[in-house]
Each structure stands twice: as C-alpha cells, then as structure tokens.
Amino acid sequence: MSPRESSRHTALLLGCVAIAYLPHLTHLPLWVGGVLAGCCGGLLAVAGGWLRAPGRGLRFVLAVLGLTAVALQYGRINGADSGSALLTLMLGLKLLETRTGRDRILVVYLCFFLLGSGFLHDQALPGGALALFGLLPLTWAWILLQEGAERPPLRRALRTAALLLAQALPLMLVLFLLFPRLSGPLWSIPRETGAARFGLSDHMAPGALTALGQSGAVAFRARFFGAVPPPAARYWRALVLWDYDGLTWRNRQPAELGPAPLVPRSAAIAYEITLEPQGQPWLPLLDVPARIEVPEARFTGREALAAKPVDERLRYEASSYASYRLAPQANPDLMARALALPETGNAAARTLAREWQARFADPAERARAALRLFREAPFYYTLQPPPLGSDGIDDFLFRSRRGFCEHYAGAFVFLMRAAGVPARVVTGYQGGETNPLGDYLIVRQADAHAWAEIWLAGQGWGRVDPTAAVAPERIEDGAAAALAGELSVPVRLLRESAALQRLRLGWDAANYRWNDWVLGYGPDKQRTTLTRWGFDSVAPGRLMGWVTLLTVGMSALTGLWMGRRRETHSGRDPVIAGFRRLQRRLSRAGHPPRPGEGPRDYLARCAAAEPAWRAPLAVLGRDYLALRYGPYPAAEQQARFGRAVRRFHPRWLRLRRRWMVRIGRRQGRDSVDGPEPVSPAGAARTTP
C-alpha cells in the first residue's frame, strides 16, 4: 500500500470515529473520550511509523482495564450508557490494531453501531436528526475503505453512497412503519443515570416555584380532541398537598387512597398529553381529571402518579370535567387532615382568621373575605419576593406582601384552615400557549402554579386561586404577561418579537411532530396509524408478511430501474445520437434520408444540395465514419463529435448564405461564392 493511500485510510478512519463519537460527546464520561482520542493518536503514530502496533498481550491488558473501568464507573457493563462506553473503548482498541482491509471495515461497522447507540441517549430534534446525517459520510468511507481493487475517486464514491441511501429511504420508511413493535422491553432496562429532576417537586415552600418561573423548558404539550378550553380554565393538576409544618407544604402520608367520588356537571373534555421527561412521577391533568390511560398509573385523589419517575417522554390520553362536584360527602379523616395546622406560629394570621370565623357563618363567605384581603391590600405578584422570617405567613400577609403563587396559595390555605374551612394546596401548571402551527398547547415549566381547594358542604372540593385576586392577568394571559417586567431580556425578546415568536412556534411544532411521529411511534401509535390506513390486522405475523412483500417488491423495482438506466446509457452512444441529431436537422431543412441510403451517400447528397453545408458536412461525415467504423474511439472524441453536430445549424447556415447572396447582388457584385441554392422545394419546406 502506498503511503498516500495509507494516510488516506487513516484520515477516513479518524473521520468515521469522530462522526460516530459526536453524539456521545456530552454524556459519556470525559475519560472515555480521552481514551478514544489517545487511541486515535496511537493509530496516527502507528500509521506514521513512530510506534509499533501494540501486541496481543498489551491489547488484552488494555481490554481488561477498559472493562474494569466501565464496570467501576457504572456498576455494570450491560446497560445503555455503559454499553456505549464499552463500545467506544472497543473501537479505540480496534483502531490500534487496524492493519488489514478487514480491520478497517470492522472499524466502520463499529462506528455504525456507536452512532446508532447514541440515540439511546438523545433522539430529540436537532441532535438526533443531525446524527442521522452521519450515515452518509460513514457509508462513503465504507466504500472508500474496501480492500483489494482500486478505489473510486472521492466524488464518485460519495455519489454512490448518496444514491444507496436515497434508494434505501423508501425501504426504511416501509420497515419503520410496518415492522412490529414490542410493547415492553425484551430484557429489563436498568436505569443508570437518573434523568435530571426538573419541574414540580413533591413539596411546596416559599420560593419553590419561583425557580421554575424563569424556565422556558417545555413541561408538556396537550392536544384537545374537541374545543380548547379558555385560558382561565387551563388549570393542570399535578399534586395535592395536605400537610403543613409551618414552612413547607407536603404529604407526610399518602394522599387519598382511591379517587374521590366525582359528580360531573358538564361534558367531558378529552385530550392527549405528551409529557417531557422530568424525573418525577406526577402526571399533570386538566382540572379536574376523571380518567387517565397510562398503564400502572395510580389515580389517587384526583391526581395521577406513574408507577416510576417519568424518565422518557410519555404520552397519555385523559378526560376531565370543567364543572363538577368533587367528594361532596365529608370524609371525617380527611376533613381533620384538611383542617390541621401546626400548634404555634403565625399568630396574627390565626387571629385574623378567627375574626372571620366569628363574623361569617358561611365558610364561602370567609373565603371571599380572604380574597378581598388579597385584592384590596397592596399585594404584589412577583418572581423576586423578599425573604420571609420564621413566621412566614404573618410576614407575608402583613409585612412584605410580595409573593409568587406559592405564597398566596399557602397563605390562603393557612387562613382557611385557621378559620375552620377544610382546605388544601394544589400544585400544577396554569395556562399554556396555543401553537397555531400544530393545533396544540405548549405548557412550560414557567407556567408552574399553585392554588387552593376548599371544601364546602354539599359542593365538595372547589378550586380557589388567590393569585387570580392579586394578578388576574396571570390567569388570563399567562405568567409571562403578568411578570413581563421581571423576565430576563432574551426571554422577553423571544416572547415579544412577532417574527421570533413565529420561529419559536414553528420550531416547537416541528419538535411536536418529530416526537409524535418519529420518537413516539411505538406499538400503540403503530396500531392506530395502521388501522386508520385500512390494515385489518396488525398482528406481528401479518405485519412481517407485509414487510417481506413490500421489501422484495421495492427491491425488485430498484433492480429494474437500475437495469433500465444501464440500457438507456448503452443507447446513448454519443456518436449514434449525434448522427441522429444531424439527420433530424437536415430533415427539417428539407433533406430527409432516403430509405436504404448509407450515411456517406446521404451526407454527400446534402452537401451537393446546399453549398453552405459543404465544408461542415465534409468534416462531420469524415469524423462520423472514422468514429463508427474505425478503431474503438475515446470518449472524448465521441463527445467532440456530439458537440460539433450540436453546433451545426443547417437552416441558419442556408439562411445566412442567402442573405449574403442577396446583399452581394444588391451591391452590384457578381456573386459571393458558389452558385445559387438549387432546391426550391427544399426552400419551401424550410418554413416551419
């Protein structure tokens, strides 16, 4: 192998490794990438002759070391991340011993595998889709690294790679749509790295939600099967919190067991939610949910919990009622829990609440009094509330009066309980941005919200949102509008500029479609899609039958197409095609070939008929005969003949000559050169 070829191989291999490792760059530990880079350096050193390739013993030691390191890092070697790390190390070791063509091909294979395993980590829109483009350069390198015969030039190999991928694209689509999917994993998938926990936590303290207020991250997207509820009705329930310890709202024991009885008083609203992974088990639902379709989800007191934290995007359908009576019959245990408060603390608030209790016999009236307080006293809705002292509620109600929704909800529930009204805190999201491009709602972490529910005899639990009393625009126009002055400049820009807004919504719609059609194409989606397309059975056997049939059929079509392409090429001998063109042009100029007339006679006859053609036809005729009947010509000569024919315009030449003759005659001169054209019949046929 020539040194040039060898360095080309090395460059190709390194390129492949870089492309395959790129998707893993951010999530594999740094040392894995370091080892791979070291192995790449080793390959360069070996190829450059500065280093001897490591022997078998050394490679074995390195392999064992790598295995141990991965096991130590992850505690296992057969998961998704540890598998990727192991694959990377194997690839590195393989690089060190790459000598033969077969070794190089194996490296390319490993690169394909590594690229594919990158999707276990990230298959979201920009990164995942971009990684798919890596298939082209890998295929390209695969062609160029073939052993044995002389390799095609780079551009030609690239074209072949692109052609192969393009031809395989329909095949891929058919397989993707029809290949039967499993509803569960084949073997248990261990969770190695908990997904970053982000979003609502299981408790609520002052400041808990303000952290989310600035986040533009998508919490979930909701698509309604009917009309979309108005903004003020978009309360998404996630958690109900019962117990207060003077600082934090949480659930010290499980919330209600079993769904509280619900009496619907309006039509059901059906919708579908695509929840982004958040590392928490709660499943947000439109207030107040009646039904959810997630296997193994626990539907407790009108809140839904997945069996385990949601680490992958989850789609579920549910239905809710906007108007309802929730648990109208009192449950004594729960009532006691809904009235419980710490023994001490927040004396001023308690005094105020007792005052209301004495003044208003109707519990609803007491709630109205509290809302009136929020509305009429100078309360502010802000993302940056001042810190509160040990008596947080008192501090907030009578001193700072600045707070985010959790301050208002917490204070309100405290006041209600102190006034003898059963109350509880509900956290979740409020609002959602309509995406006109995708006909769905985007609910962001910034829409996180907390509100209260109070229990009234005969009516059951009803929602009261004290934040609405302070900042009605929070409920009508969303958190962003209510907090417009406080959001950081980029976030504000993003929300206010119309063009950026369109761009942002378009991007989100693309994401939604991608998640819906590509990433979310599992067994359920496959069943509904194929049924809609008229497949009467989606049993795996049936689908495999279709897959086989379509694969073979499409492959046969491709084969036919390629065969046809070859034949049209053979029919495209430039010399024959050129002569046909010449015949066509001469025929249009009034001189079609006669039956049985050979090319030499034909061209001679034409040349005799029109003096302007004599010289070019002599050259063309000579070349044609030489190319057709002489020794096998070079492609360049053939192409030159084709170009010469294309430049030969018999009618134009004749017209030009006639002009010259006419001009010459007008100027009194005798003639230009040669006699007058002789064929009046031909001239008549010239006019198109």
Next chain:
Amino acid sequence: MRAMPHHAWVLRWVRRRHPPVTGPITVDRRRIYILPTRQGWGFALLLGTMLLAALNYGNSLMFVVCFWMGGVAFLTMHHTHRNLLGLHIAGQAAAPVFAGSEAVFGLQMSHADASPRYGLRLHHTDQTHALAPLSAGVATAVPVAIAAPRRGRLELPRLGLSTTYPLGLFEAWTWIHPALETLVYPCPAPQAPPPAGAGLQGGIGTAGDHGEGSEDYRGLRNYRSGDGAHTIAWRVLARERGLMVKQFSENNRPEWRLAWAQFAHQADAERILSLLCRQALAAHACGAPFALYLPDRELPLGSGEDHLRKVLRALALYGLPAREAP
C-alpha cells in the same frame, strides 16, 4: 472469490453450464451469480444486534438506522450485480511461447456505461488480480498470463470475474471461458551439439544466439502476426512502447539438417525435442537454412521467421493427436 463455491460437483456443473465460447462474451443476467460475503454476514449480525437493542429500548431512531442501513445493504446486491452486468469481453489469443514460460492471453473488456466500473477482480488458476477501473467507452486490455509448463497446445482455462463493489457485502461473479488456445514450443535445451552438416565445432548454446548483446542484433521492428514469441522484445513491451520484435542480421551459413536421428540414443523424447528446438533457434539466429527430420514428419530446407515457426510448431505438436490448431 470468497463467496464462490469450489466443490467438485459445482465445478462440474459450471463446466456443463458455461462451456468454452468462441467470439466475444456479453455478461448477461444468466451468467451472474451472487452470494453474501463473510463481511455481509457480519454486517447482518451487526444489524440484528442493533435491531434487538432498538426493540428492547423502543428506540425509534435506532430503528431508523437499522432499517436504513439494512435497506442499503440489501440494495447493494443490485449495485454489485450491476457492476458485472453488460460487460463485453473479447478474448485475444496468446502468442506461442516456450515451455516453462507464461502464455499471455488478452481480454478486451468494455461496457456501455457512462461511468467507469470499479472493483473488478479476475481469477484464474488459483490467482486473483484486482483490475484497474474499466473506463467508460474504451475497451481495456487485460493481460492474462497462464503458466505453460509443457509443450503442446495450451487452452485458456476458465476465468472468473468477480466484484464486491461497492460495500463488500455481496460478491457477484461470472465464469467466462473464451475458447482460446496457443502453442507451447518445447523448452530449448541450454546446450545442443551442432547438427550434421553445420560445419561447426563445439556446442551451440544460449550465449550469442540472440539477445540484445549479440553482434547479430540489428534492431527492432513492429510486430507482425506470425513472429515467434522469442523474438518479441518483452522489455520494450513492459515499458509500454508497443509490441516490437528483435531483428538479427542474417549471415550466410551452410545449411543445417536437424535430425531426430542425431539424438536417437536419448531415451526421453521431450529431451530430443528440446535439443532440436535449440538447434532450430541457433540455425535461425545465424540465418542458415535448415530442415527438420522427425520420425513421422519432414520439413524441407528453408529459412526465415515463417519457416522457424513451422519447425517449432512441428516440434510442439510432435506425437500429439492431430487437431485444428490456431
């Protein structure tokens, strides 16, 4: 040809199915065979593993990679197949050679594609040669050197033409067997006694007979069909300056009678033929007219290239069953 089977019964079947063909051969669909290579099976294993992982993790993009590359792998079958389809192969007979050297047959390969064809390999008698890319529109001459260990007729054996282009996952091959043969002259003995009537003392040997250092060497001229293989200037051919023939000046020498009878005491007929061959070459080299007397055949006195060829041919075919030779 790694994928190509080599069992005896397969070869028998191949012999029946693809007998020697006179005239040019076009590789059509019925001549092409295709099977996955070891690398192809390896890639299938890789895709299978990836499919399992995709199924287990329900990972859509892994499915996409798997199906896309599966489709690519499947469709390379057509590309590989097509790389052989429509090749025109015309055989060129080899010039006669002396036993112990190689007969160089030629294949003129051409195709009607717009772009060159890459990655073709030629197989014959346990050898594999990677061919240079076959350019579009131009016939490429491919030399096929076949060892000629014994005098007589040498047939071009069945050739294999294979390709794994573009990805090496499938190997397509075809068997081609142009009906070509050439003569193999006896290997000239290094030394031979001069024939009766030559008027020479001592032995005649390789040195001085011909070769570029010879005094009799006169120059080069273009090859004409019928020139003896030993006169071809191989070094000139190797420098790609065309087929040239070395010429030697003719000196008038007494006539030589090359007679089997002179060596009748030798037991080995092949040895006698070798000695006669050396004598004939020596006679031709010094320009003397010579005649050949074999037990079953006599060639009258004569000189020149044609005569030498006739004599060598008679030596080559001595004792072999008569047949129409090229």
